[in-house]
Amino acid sequence: MTKRVSADSKAAGSKAKRAADKRRPRTKAEQRAESLEQILDAAEYLFSKHGLYGVTLRDVAERVGIHTTLLHYYFKDKNNLFEAVFARRASVTSGRRMRALEEYEAAAGKRPTVEGALHAFLDTDLDLYYEGGELWMNYASFCARVSNTPEGAKLMDEYFDPVVLKLVSILKKALPDYSDEDIFWGYHFVTGALMNTLARTGRIDRLSGGICRSDDFPAVKKRIAKFMAAGFLALKA
Amino acid sequence: MTKRVSADSKAAGSKAKRAADKRRPRTKAEQRAESLEQILDAAEYLFSKHGLYGVTLRDVAERVGIHTTLLHYYFKDKNNLFEAVFARRASVTSGRRMRALEEYEAAAGKRPTVEGALHAFLDTDLDLYYEGGELWMNYASFCARVSNTPEGAKLMDEYFDPVVLKLVSILKKALPDYSDEDIFWGYHFVTGALMNTLARTGRIDRLSGGICRSDDFPAVKKRIAKFMAAGFLALKA
DNA sequence: ATTATCTATAGATCTATAGATAATGC
DNA sequence: ATTATCTATAGATCTATAGATAATGC
Numbered sequence: 001m002t003k004r005v006s007a008d009s010k011a012a013g014s015k016a017k018r019a020a021d022k023r024r025p026r027t028k029a030e031q032r033a034e035s036l037e038q039i040l041d042a043a044e045y046l047f048s049k050h051g052l053y054g055v056t057l058r059d060v061a062e063r064v065g066i067h068t069t070l071l072h073y074y075f076k077d078k079n080n081l082f083e084a085v086f087a088r089r090a091s092v093t094s095g096r097r098m099r100a101l102e103e104y105e106a107a108a109g110k111r112p113t114v115e116g117a118l119h120a121f122l123d124t125d126l127d128l129y130y131e132g133g134e135l136w137m138n139y140a141s142f143c144a145r146v147s148n149t150p151e152g153a154k155l156m157d158e159y160f161d162p163v164v165l166k167l168v169s170i171l172k173k174a175l176p177d178y179s180d181e182d183i184f185w186g187y188h189f190v191t192g193a194l195m196n197t198l199a200r201t202g203r204i205d206r207l208s209g210g211i212c213r214s215d216d217f218p219a220v221k222k223r224i225a226k227f228m229a230a231g232f233l234a235l236k237a
Numbered sequence: 238m239t240k241r242v243s244a245d246s247k248a249a250g251s252k253a254k255r256a257a258d259k260r261r262p263r264t265k266a267e268q269r270a271e272s273l274e275q276i277l278d279a280a281e282y283l284f285s286k287h288g289l290y291g292v293t294l295r296d297v298a299e300r301v302g303i304h305t306t307l308l309h310y311y312f313k314d315k316n317n318l319f320e321a322v323f324a325r326r327a328s329v330t331s332g333r334r335m336r337a338l339e340e341y342e343a344a345a346g347k348r349p350t351v352e353g354a355l356h357a358f359l360d361t362d363l364d365l366y367y368e369g370g371e372l373w374m375n376y377a378s379f380c381a382r383v384s385n386t387p388e389g390a391k392l393m394d395e396y397f398d399p400v401v402l403k404l405v406s407i408l409k410k411a412l413p414d415y416s417d418e419d420i421f422w423g424y425h426f427v428t429g430a431l432m433n434t435l436a437r438t439g440r441i442d443r444l445s446g447g448i449c450r451s452d453d454f455p456a457v458k459k460r461i462a463k464f465m466a467a468g469f470l471a472l473k474a
Numbered sequence: 475a476t477t478a479t480c481t482a483t484a485g486a487t488c489t490a491t492a493g494a495t496a497a498t499g500c
Numbered sequence: 501a502t503t504a505t506c507t508a509t510a511g512a513t514c515t516a517t518a519g520a521t522a523a524t525g526c
Contacts, residue, residue, distance in 0.1 A: 049387060050386075051288050051290060051291070053287065053288060053290035053291035054288070054289070144385055145386065147438070148432070148433065149287075149382065149438065150286060152438070157440065161444065180445065180448050181445075181449060184445040184448055185441075185449055185460050186460075188441045188457075189426075189433070189464055189465075190430075191433060192429040192430035192431070192434065193426035193427075193429035196385065196426070196428060196429025196432060197425070201384070201385060201389070201390035202390060203384075203390040203393060204421060204422075204424075207398065207402075208417065208421040211418050211421055212418060212421045212425065219418070220422065220425075223426075226468075227423065227426055227469070227471055227472060228426070228468060230467040230470065231464035231465060231467050232464070234463050235464060237463075237467075
Protein backbone atom coordinates (compact mmCIF):
# COMPACT_ATOMS: atom_id res chain seq x y z
CA MET A 1 0.00 0.00 0.00
CA THR A 2 3.05 2.22 -0.15
CA LYS A 3 3.10 2.05 -3.92
CA ARG A 4 2.55 5.23 -5.80
CA VAL A 5 -0.94 6.31 -6.76
CA SER A 6 -1.74 4.27 -9.86
CA ALA A 7 0.11 4.76 -13.11
CA ASP A 8 0.51 8.34 -14.25
CA SER A 9 -2.39 8.88 -16.59
CA LYS A 10 -2.09 9.05 -20.35
CA ALA A 11 -2.80 5.35 -20.69
CA ALA A 12 -6.23 6.16 -22.06
CA GLY A 13 -4.97 8.46 -24.77
CA SER A 14 -2.28 6.03 -25.68
CA LYS A 15 -4.73 3.18 -25.95
CA ALA A 16 -6.92 5.16 -28.30
CA LYS A 17 -3.97 6.02 -30.46
CA ARG A 18 -2.99 2.39 -30.56
CA ALA A 19 -6.45 1.30 -31.67
CA ALA A 20 -6.37 3.88 -34.44
CA ASP A 21 -2.98 2.62 -35.54
CA LYS A 22 -4.38 -0.85 -35.89
CA ARG A 23 -6.75 0.20 -38.61
CA ARG A 24 -4.07 0.89 -41.11
CA PRO A 25 -2.23 -2.32 -41.84
CA ARG A 26 1.41 -2.45 -40.87
CA THR A 27 4.23 -4.79 -41.68
CA LYS A 28 5.57 -6.89 -38.86
CA ALA A 29 8.80 -4.97 -38.86
CA GLU A 30 6.89 -1.73 -38.44
CA GLN A 31 4.75 -3.24 -35.75
CA ARG A 32 7.75 -4.48 -33.87
CA ALA A 33 9.60 -1.19 -34.15
CA GLU A 34 6.57 0.75 -33.02
CA SER A 35 5.94 -1.45 -30.02
CA LEU A 36 9.57 -1.36 -28.98
CA GLU A 37 9.60 2.41 -29.19
CA GLN A 38 6.33 2.90 -27.36
CA ILE A 39 7.47 0.61 -24.57
CA LEU A 40 10.83 2.35 -24.27
CA ASP A 41 9.19 5.79 -24.25
CA ALA A 42 6.76 4.79 -21.52
CA ALA A 43 9.44 3.10 -19.43
CA GLU A 44 11.78 6.05 -19.88
CA TYR A 45 9.16 8.45 -18.60
CA LEU A 46 8.18 6.33 -15.62
CA PHE A 47 11.74 5.40 -14.64
CA SER A 48 12.72 9.06 -14.83
CA LYS A 49 10.01 9.94 -12.35
CA HIS A 50 10.18 7.00 -9.96
CA GLY A 51 13.37 5.06 -10.54
CA LEU A 52 13.86 1.38 -11.26
CA TYR A 53 12.14 0.06 -8.16
CA GLY A 54 9.38 2.68 -8.18
CA VAL A 55 7.98 1.42 -11.46
CA THR A 56 6.24 -1.89 -12.03
CA LEU A 57 6.02 -3.65 -15.34
CA ARG A 58 2.28 -3.26 -15.01
CA ASP A 59 2.72 0.53 -14.84
CA VAL A 60 4.66 0.46 -18.07
CA ALA A 61 2.26 -1.89 -19.80
CA GLU A 62 -0.75 0.16 -18.76
CA ARG A 63 0.82 3.34 -20.02
CA VAL A 64 1.40 1.78 -23.40
CA GLY A 65 -1.94 -0.01 -23.44
CA ILE A 66 -0.57 -3.53 -23.82
CA HIS A 67 -0.25 -6.58 -21.63
CA THR A 68 2.60 -6.99 -19.18
CA THR A 69 3.67 -10.19 -20.83
CA LEU A 70 4.59 -8.36 -23.97
CA LEU A 71 7.31 -6.56 -22.05
CA HIS A 72 8.88 -9.91 -21.34
CA TYR A 73 8.50 -10.95 -24.93
CA TYR A 74 10.47 -7.97 -26.12
CA PHE A 75 12.80 -7.30 -23.21
CA LYS A 76 13.16 -10.50 -21.19
CA ASP A 77 12.98 -8.86 -17.77
CA LYS A 78 12.77 -5.58 -15.94
CA ASN A 79 16.49 -4.92 -15.56
CA ASN A 80 16.93 -5.56 -19.22
CA LEU A 81 14.23 -3.05 -20.07
CA PHE A 82 15.86 -0.51 -17.81
CA GLU A 83 19.22 -0.90 -19.45
CA ALA A 84 17.63 -0.78 -22.89
CA VAL A 85 16.12 2.59 -22.00
CA PHE A 86 19.53 3.82 -20.99
CA ALA A 87 21.30 2.41 -24.01
CA ARG A 88 18.86 3.59 -26.67
CA ARG A 89 19.86 7.23 -26.58
CA ALA A 90 23.24 6.94 -24.89
CA SER A 91 25.20 6.44 -28.07
CA VAL A 92 23.48 9.42 -29.69
CA THR A 93 24.45 11.87 -26.96
CA SER A 94 27.83 10.27 -26.53
CA GLY A 95 28.58 10.39 -30.24
CA ARG A 96 27.44 13.96 -30.69
CA ARG A 97 29.54 15.19 -27.82
CA MET A 98 32.54 13.23 -28.95
CA ARG A 99 32.30 14.77 -32.41
CA ALA A 100 31.85 18.26 -30.98
CA LEU A 101 34.94 17.81 -28.81
CA GLU A 102 37.02 16.50 -31.69
CA GLU A 103 35.95 19.36 -33.92
CA TYR A 104 36.76 21.85 -31.21
CA GLU A 105 40.11 20.26 -30.61
CA ALA A 106 40.97 20.40 -34.27
CA ALA A 107 39.84 24.00 -34.60
CA ALA A 108 41.62 25.19 -31.48
CA GLY A 109 44.97 23.65 -32.39
CA LYS A 110 47.61 23.85 -29.72
CA ARG A 111 45.74 26.36 -27.57
CA PRO A 112 42.37 25.03 -26.57
CA THR A 113 40.59 26.90 -23.77
CA VAL A 114 38.67 25.49 -20.88
CA GLU A 115 35.60 27.42 -21.85
CA GLY A 116 35.79 26.26 -25.42
CA ALA A 117 36.01 22.62 -24.38
CA LEU A 118 33.14 23.03 -21.95
CA HIS A 119 30.97 24.69 -24.58
CA ALA A 120 31.51 21.74 -26.87
CA PHE A 121 30.78 19.26 -24.11
CA LEU A 122 27.86 20.95 -22.37
CA ASP A 123 26.06 23.00 -24.98
CA THR A 124 25.91 20.11 -27.41
CA ASP A 125 24.18 18.02 -24.80
CA LEU A 126 21.78 20.68 -23.59
CA ASP A 127 20.79 21.43 -27.16
CA LEU A 128 20.14 17.79 -27.90
CA TYR A 129 17.70 17.43 -25.04
CA TYR A 130 16.04 20.78 -25.44
CA GLU A 131 15.58 20.54 -29.18
CA GLY A 132 14.75 16.86 -29.01
CA GLY A 133 11.40 17.56 -27.36
CA GLU A 134 9.63 15.87 -24.52
CA LEU A 135 11.06 12.41 -25.05
CA TRP A 136 14.64 13.60 -24.97
CA MET A 137 13.89 15.69 -21.93
CA ASN A 138 12.59 12.56 -20.25
CA TYR A 139 15.80 10.80 -21.09
CA ALA A 140 17.74 13.67 -19.56
CA SER A 141 15.87 13.25 -16.27
CA PHE A 142 16.27 9.53 -16.48
CA CYS A 143 20.06 9.85 -16.86
CA ALA A 144 20.32 12.34 -14.02
CA ARG A 145 18.42 10.01 -11.78
CA VAL A 146 20.52 7.04 -12.79
CA SER A 147 23.73 8.96 -12.34
CA ASN A 148 23.49 9.44 -8.61
CA THR A 149 22.80 5.87 -7.66
CA PRO A 150 25.63 3.41 -7.06
CA GLU A 151 24.50 0.89 -9.69
CA GLY A 152 23.52 3.63 -12.08
CA ALA A 153 26.93 5.22 -11.91
CA LYS A 154 28.33 2.02 -13.41
CA LEU A 155 26.08 2.39 -16.42
CA MET A 156 27.50 5.87 -16.80
CA ASP A 157 31.02 4.44 -16.72
CA GLU A 158 30.17 1.97 -19.40
CA TYR A 159 28.57 4.37 -21.84
CA PHE A 160 30.11 7.76 -21.13
CA ASP A 161 33.70 7.24 -20.05
CA PRO A 162 35.15 7.81 -23.52
CA VAL A 163 33.53 11.24 -23.99
CA VAL A 164 34.43 12.35 -20.51
CA LEU A 165 38.02 11.24 -20.88
CA LYS A 166 38.16 13.09 -24.18
CA LEU A 167 36.99 16.24 -22.43
CA VAL A 168 39.54 15.69 -19.69
CA SER A 169 42.33 15.32 -22.23
CA ILE A 170 41.46 18.68 -23.80
CA LEU A 171 41.21 20.31 -20.38
CA LYS A 172 44.68 19.03 -19.62
CA LYS A 173 45.97 20.66 -22.79
CA ALA A 174 44.26 23.90 -21.81
CA LEU A 175 45.67 23.74 -18.30
CA PRO A 176 49.11 22.18 -18.74
CA ASP A 177 50.34 23.09 -15.28
CA TYR A 178 47.33 21.60 -13.48
CA SER A 179 47.40 18.35 -11.54
CA ASP A 180 45.13 15.54 -12.65
CA GLU A 181 43.45 15.80 -9.29
CA ASP A 182 42.39 19.38 -9.91
CA ILE A 183 41.12 18.55 -13.36
CA PHE A 184 39.07 15.58 -12.21
CA TRP A 185 37.55 17.42 -9.27
CA GLY A 186 36.68 20.25 -11.61
CA TYR A 187 34.94 17.79 -13.89
CA HIS A 188 33.14 16.38 -10.86
CA PHE A 189 31.69 19.84 -10.16
CA VAL A 190 30.73 20.33 -13.79
CA THR A 191 28.89 17.07 -14.05
CA GLY A 192 27.11 17.70 -10.77
CA ALA A 193 25.77 20.98 -12.10
CA LEU A 194 24.81 19.35 -15.38
CA MET A 195 23.01 16.44 -13.73
CA ASN A 196 21.17 18.79 -11.41
CA THR A 197 19.98 20.57 -14.53
CA LEU A 198 18.93 17.44 -16.36
CA ALA A 199 17.02 16.20 -13.32
CA ARG A 200 14.47 19.03 -13.56
CA THR A 201 13.06 18.48 -10.10
CA GLY A 202 11.34 21.86 -10.01
CA ARG A 203 13.27 22.88 -6.92
CA ILE A 204 14.94 25.93 -8.46
CA ASP A 205 11.54 27.08 -9.73
CA ARG A 206 10.01 27.09 -6.27
CA LEU A 207 13.13 28.39 -4.59
CA SER A 208 13.42 31.35 -6.93
CA GLY A 209 9.72 32.07 -6.83
CA GLY A 210 9.38 31.34 -10.51
CA ILE A 211 12.31 33.45 -11.68
CA CYS A 212 14.12 30.34 -12.90
CA ARG A 213 12.47 27.34 -14.51
CA SER A 214 13.85 23.81 -14.32
CA ASP A 215 13.26 23.16 -17.98
CA ASP A 216 14.82 26.38 -19.20
CA PHE A 217 17.91 24.72 -20.62
CA PRO A 218 18.76 27.76 -22.75
CA ALA A 219 19.17 29.79 -19.57
CA VAL A 220 21.55 27.17 -18.24
CA LYS A 221 23.41 26.94 -21.50
CA LYS A 222 23.94 30.68 -21.45
CA ARG A 223 25.77 30.44 -18.13
CA ILE A 224 27.17 27.04 -17.37
CA ALA A 225 30.30 26.87 -19.54
CA LYS A 226 31.43 30.36 -18.61
CA PHE A 227 30.73 29.72 -14.95
CA MET A 228 32.58 26.42 -14.83
CA ALA A 229 35.51 27.64 -16.90
CA ALA A 230 36.13 30.44 -14.42
CA GLY A 231 35.95 27.86 -11.65
CA PHE A 232 38.68 25.79 -13.25
CA LEU A 233 40.92 28.80 -13.70
CA ALA A 234 40.47 29.77 -10.05
CA LEU A 235 41.74 26.44 -8.77
CA LYS A 236 45.32 27.41 -9.48
CA ALA A 237 45.13 31.03 -8.38
CA MET B 238 12.39 -11.62 -8.92
CA THR B 239 13.88 -8.28 -9.85
CA LYS B 240 14.42 -7.32 -6.24
CA ARG B 241 17.93 -6.76 -5.09
CA VAL B 242 19.97 -9.65 -3.75
CA SER B 243 18.85 -10.00 -0.12
CA ALA B 244 19.52 -7.37 2.49
CA ASP B 245 23.05 -6.02 2.62
CA SER B 246 24.70 -8.09 5.28
CA LYS B 247 25.50 -6.84 8.76
CA ALA B 248 22.22 -8.19 10.09
CA ALA B 249 24.10 -10.95 11.83
CA GLY B 250 26.48 -8.68 13.66
CA SER B 251 23.67 -6.37 14.59
CA LYS B 252 21.61 -9.21 15.96
CA ALA B 253 24.49 -10.33 18.16
CA LYS B 254 24.99 -6.82 19.43
CA ARG B 255 21.32 -6.56 20.22
CA ALA B 256 21.35 -9.80 22.19
CA ALA B 257 24.31 -8.55 24.19
CA ASP B 258 22.50 -5.31 24.90
CA LYS B 259 19.59 -7.19 26.28
CA ARG B 260 21.63 -8.62 29.10
CA ARG B 261 22.13 -5.34 30.82
CA PRO B 262 18.76 -4.03 31.93
CA ARG B 263 17.55 -0.82 30.37
CA THR B 264 14.78 1.59 31.15
CA LYS B 265 11.91 1.74 28.70
CA ALA B 266 12.93 5.18 27.60
CA GLU B 267 16.42 3.91 26.81
CA GLN B 268 15.04 0.90 25.03
CA ARG B 269 12.74 3.04 22.94
CA ALA B 270 15.45 5.54 22.08
CA GLU B 271 17.87 2.79 21.13
CA SER B 272 15.37 1.01 18.92
CA LEU B 273 14.35 4.20 17.20
CA GLU B 274 17.94 5.06 16.49
CA GLN B 275 18.91 1.60 15.27
CA ILE B 276 15.93 1.54 12.95
CA LEU B 277 16.67 5.00 11.59
CA ASP B 278 20.34 4.14 11.05
CA ALA B 279 19.50 0.98 9.16
CA ALA B 280 16.82 2.65 7.08
CA GLU B 281 19.11 5.57 6.33
CA TYR B 282 21.80 3.27 5.04
CA LEU B 283 19.47 1.19 2.91
CA PHE B 284 17.51 4.12 1.51
CA SER B 285 20.76 5.86 0.62
CA LYS B 286 21.81 2.86 -1.44
CA HIS B 287 18.52 1.82 -3.03
CA GLY B 288 15.97 4.60 -2.62
CA LEU B 289 12.50 4.49 -1.13
CA TYR B 290 11.11 1.82 -3.43
CA GLY B 291 14.29 -0.23 -3.51
CA VAL B 292 14.09 -1.03 0.17
CA THR B 293 11.49 -3.22 1.85
CA LEU B 294 10.50 -2.97 5.46
CA ARG B 295 11.77 -6.50 5.78
CA ASP B 296 15.21 -5.35 4.60
CA VAL B 297 15.27 -2.75 7.33
CA ALA B 298 13.98 -5.09 10.02
CA GLU B 299 16.49 -7.76 9.09
CA ARG B 300 19.35 -5.31 9.22
CA VAL B 301 18.35 -4.26 12.72
CA GLY B 302 17.51 -7.78 13.85
CA ILE B 303 13.89 -7.12 14.78
CA HIS B 304 10.51 -7.99 13.38
CA THR B 305 8.95 -5.97 10.61
CA THR B 306 5.94 -5.21 12.74
CA LEU B 307 8.03 -3.19 15.11
CA LEU B 308 8.69 -0.73 12.32
CA HIS B 309 4.97 -0.10 12.12
CA TYR B 310 4.76 0.20 15.88
CA TYR B 311 7.31 2.98 15.91
CA PHE B 312 6.82 4.60 12.52
CA LYS B 313 3.30 3.82 11.32
CA ASP B 314 4.25 3.12 7.71
CA LYS B 315 7.07 3.17 5.21
CA ASN B 316 6.67 6.72 3.99
CA ASN B 317 6.66 7.91 7.53
CA LEU B 318 9.89 6.08 8.25
CA PHE B 319 11.44 7.59 5.16
CA GLU B 320 10.55 11.09 6.16
CA ALA B 321 11.71 10.44 9.73
CA VAL B 322 15.12 9.50 8.34
CA PHE B 323 15.23 12.73 6.42
CA ALA B 324 14.03 14.86 9.30
CA ARG B 325 16.27 13.44 12.02
CA ARG B 326 19.46 15.11 10.86
CA ALA B 327 17.99 17.85 8.68
CA SER B 328 17.62 20.37 11.46
CA VAL B 329 21.20 19.75 12.58
CA THR B 330 22.75 20.51 9.22
CA SER B 331 20.28 23.28 8.54
CA GLY B 332 20.91 24.93 11.91
CA ARG B 333 24.66 24.67 11.68
CA ARG B 334 24.76 26.23 8.25
CA MET B 335 22.34 28.95 9.24
CA ARG B 336 24.53 29.89 12.19
CA ALA B 337 27.68 29.82 10.07
CA LEU B 338 26.04 32.12 7.53
CA GLU B 339 24.81 34.53 10.19
CA GLU B 340 28.23 34.65 11.81
CA TYR B 341 29.87 35.28 8.50
CA GLU B 342 27.37 37.98 7.64
CA ALA B 343 27.98 39.72 10.96
CA ALA B 344 31.75 39.48 10.61
CA ALA B 345 31.82 40.64 7.00
CA GLY B 346 29.67 43.71 7.63
CA LYS B 347 28.72 45.61 4.52
CA ARG B 348 31.15 43.84 2.25
CA PRO B 349 30.55 40.12 2.23
CA THR B 350 32.24 38.14 -0.55
CA VAL B 351 30.83 35.32 -2.59
CA GLU B 352 33.66 33.06 -1.56
CA GLY B 353 33.16 33.87 2.11
CA ALA B 354 29.48 33.05 1.96
CA LEU B 355 30.13 29.83 0.08
CA HIS B 356 32.77 28.78 2.58
CA ALA B 357 30.27 29.22 5.37
CA PHE B 358 27.58 27.34 3.50
CA LEU B 359 29.61 24.50 1.98
CA ASP B 360 32.51 23.88 4.32
CA THR B 361 30.26 23.69 7.35
CA ASP B 362 28.22 21.00 5.72
CA LEU B 363 31.13 18.98 4.37
CA ASP B 364 32.77 19.07 7.79
CA LEU B 365 29.63 17.88 9.49
CA TYR B 366 29.37 14.79 7.33
CA TYR B 367 33.05 14.02 7.22
CA GLU B 368 33.65 14.44 10.90
CA GLY B 369 30.34 12.84 11.81
CA GLY B 370 31.56 9.42 10.71
CA GLU B 371 29.86 6.68 8.75
CA LEU B 372 26.30 7.47 9.82
CA TRP B 373 26.51 11.09 8.78
CA MET B 374 28.11 10.06 5.52
CA ASN B 375 25.15 7.76 4.94
CA TYR B 376 22.83 10.67 5.55
CA ALA B 377 24.75 12.71 3.02
CA SER B 378 24.22 10.05 0.35
CA PHE B 379 20.62 9.72 1.39
CA CYS B 380 20.04 13.45 0.93
CA ALA B 381 21.78 13.54 -2.42
CA ARG B 382 19.64 10.69 -3.62
CA VAL B 383 16.48 12.32 -2.33
CA SER B 384 17.39 15.65 -3.85
CA ASN B 385 17.20 14.64 -7.46
CA THR B 386 13.81 13.00 -7.37
CA PRO B 387 10.63 15.01 -7.88
CA GLU B 388 9.03 14.06 -4.54
CA GLY B 389 12.35 14.28 -2.75
CA ALA B 390 12.94 17.81 -3.94
CA LYS B 391 9.84 18.83 -2.01
CA LEU B 392 11.34 17.52 1.19
CA MET B 393 14.35 19.68 0.43
CA ASP B 394 12.07 22.69 0.03
CA GLU B 395 10.45 22.02 3.35
CA TYR B 396 13.62 21.62 5.36
CA PHE B 397 16.29 23.59 3.58
CA ASP B 398 14.68 26.63 1.99
CA PRO B 399 15.50 28.97 4.89
CA VAL B 400 19.25 28.26 4.80
CA VAL B 401 19.41 28.48 1.06
CA LEU B 402 17.52 31.76 0.98
CA LYS B 403 19.87 33.07 3.64
CA LEU B 404 22.81 32.18 1.44
CA VAL B 405 21.11 33.82 -1.52
CA SER B 406 20.54 37.00 0.45
CA ILE B 407 24.24 37.26 1.29
CA LEU B 408 25.18 36.53 -2.31
CA LYS B 409 22.94 39.39 -3.38
CA LYS B 410 24.75 41.71 -1.02
CA ALA B 411 28.08 40.52 -2.39
CA LEU B 412 26.88 40.98 -5.97
CA PRO B 413 24.61 44.03 -5.81
CA ASP B 414 24.47 44.53 -9.56
CA TYR B 415 23.50 40.94 -10.33
CA SER B 416 20.05 39.84 -11.40
CA ASP B 417 18.18 37.37 -9.22
CA GLU B 418 18.20 35.03 -12.16
CA ASP B 419 22.00 34.92 -12.26
CA ILE B 420 22.20 34.37 -8.52
CA PHE B 421 19.70 31.52 -8.52
CA TRP B 422 21.27 29.76 -11.47
CA GLY B 423 24.62 30.10 -9.76
CA TYR B 424 23.17 28.49 -6.68
CA HIS B 425 21.72 25.75 -8.86
CA PHE B 426 25.23 24.92 -10.08
CA VAL B 427 26.65 25.00 -6.57
CA THR B 428 24.07 22.64 -5.17
CA GLY B 429 24.51 20.29 -8.10
CA ALA B 430 28.21 20.02 -7.37
CA LEU B 431 27.54 19.56 -3.68
CA MET B 432 24.92 16.86 -4.21
CA ASN B 433 27.18 15.04 -6.63
CA THR B 434 29.77 15.03 -3.88
CA LEU B 435 27.41 13.85 -1.17
CA ALA B 436 26.15 11.04 -3.39
CA ARG B 437 29.53 9.26 -3.37
CA THR B 438 28.73 6.97 -6.25
CA GLY B 439 32.33 6.03 -6.83
CA ARG B 440 32.24 7.30 -10.38
CA ILE B 441 34.98 9.89 -9.99
CA ASP B 442 37.18 7.22 -8.41
CA ARG B 443 36.92 4.95 -11.39
CA LEU B 444 37.03 7.76 -13.92
CA SER B 445 40.22 9.21 -12.47
CA GLY B 446 41.83 5.82 -12.02
CA GLY B 447 41.93 6.26 -8.27
CA ILE B 448 43.39 9.77 -8.24
CA CYS B 449 40.21 11.14 -6.67
CA ARG B 450 38.11 9.33 -4.10
CA SER B 451 34.37 9.87 -3.69
CA ASP B 452 34.60 10.05 0.07
CA ASP B 453 37.48 12.50 0.13
CA PHE B 454 35.38 15.43 1.30
CA PRO B 455 38.45 17.39 2.44
CA ALA B 456 39.68 17.42 -1.16
CA VAL B 457 36.31 18.80 -2.24
CA LYS B 458 36.24 21.32 0.57
CA LYS B 459 39.65 22.59 -0.49
CA ARG B 460 38.33 23.45 -3.93
CA ILE B 461 34.58 23.89 -4.12
CA ALA B 462 34.04 27.36 -2.59
CA LYS B 463 36.89 28.92 -4.55
CA PHE B 464 35.76 27.22 -7.76
CA MET B 465 32.13 28.27 -7.42
CA ALA B 466 32.92 31.81 -6.30
CA ALA B 467 34.95 32.37 -9.45
CA GLY B 468 32.03 31.00 -11.43
CA PHE B 469 29.67 33.55 -9.93
CA LEU B 470 32.03 36.39 -10.65
CA ALA B 471 32.37 35.29 -14.27
CA LEU B 472 28.64 35.50 -14.92
CA LYS B 473 28.79 39.27 -15.17
CA ALA B 474 32.07 39.61 -17.01
C1' DA C 475 -0.51 -1.23 34.17
C1' DT C 476 2.06 0.34 30.53
C1' DT C 477 5.15 -0.26 26.90
C1' DA C 478 8.11 -3.14 23.80
C1' DT C 479 8.26 -7.01 20.99
C1' DC C 480 6.66 -11.11 18.55
C1' DT C 481 3.15 -14.48 16.11
C1' DA C 482 -0.13 -15.19 12.74
C1' DT C 483 -2.25 -13.79 8.87
C1' DA C 484 -5.12 -11.04 5.34
C1' DG C 485 -5.04 -9.00 1.10
C1' DA C 486 -2.76 -6.98 -2.48
C1' DT C 487 0.84 -6.86 -5.85
C1' DC C 488 4.68 -8.20 -8.70
C1' DT C 489 7.61 -10.79 -11.83
C1' DA C 490 7.88 -14.32 -14.88
C1' DT C 491 6.53 -18.44 -17.68
C1' DA C 492 3.68 -21.69 -20.49
C1' DG C 493 0.63 -22.05 -23.81
C1' DA C 494 -3.30 -20.25 -26.78
C1' DT C 495 -4.88 -17.02 -30.39
C1' DA C 496 -4.58 -13.63 -33.93
C1' DA C 497 -2.29 -11.32 -37.34
C1' DT C 498 1.30 -10.96 -41.21
C1' DG C 499 4.52 -13.43 -44.65
C1' DC C 500 5.83 -16.49 -48.70
C1' DA D 501 4.94 -20.63 -40.97
C1' DT D 502 6.46 -16.98 -38.40
C1' DT D 503 5.81 -13.31 -35.37
C1' DA D 504 2.95 -10.37 -32.28
C1' DT D 505 -0.19 -10.35 -28.66
C1' DC D 506 -3.18 -12.12 -25.07
C1' DT D 507 -5.00 -15.58 -21.29
C1' DA D 508 -4.17 -18.05 -17.31
C1' DT D 509 -1.54 -18.83 -13.57
C1' DA D 510 2.46 -20.09 -10.33
C1' DG D 511 5.18 -18.58 -6.80
C1' DA D 512 7.20 -15.13 -4.30
C1' DT D 513 7.02 -10.89 -1.79
C1' DC D 514 5.28 -6.85 0.51
C1' DT D 515 2.66 -3.86 3.55
C1' DA D 516 -0.19 -3.57 7.27
C1' DT D 517 -3.20 -5.02 11.16
C1' DA D 518 -5.01 -7.72 15.14
C1' DG D 519 -3.93 -9.85 18.97
C1' DA D 520 -0.67 -12.47 22.14
C1' DT D 521 3.47 -12.41 25.12
C1' DA D 522 7.28 -10.53 27.60
C1' DA D 523 9.49 -7.01 29.87
C1' DT D 524 9.63 -2.60 32.76
C1' DG D 525 7.17 0.77 36.01
C1' DC D 526 4.72 2.32 40.34
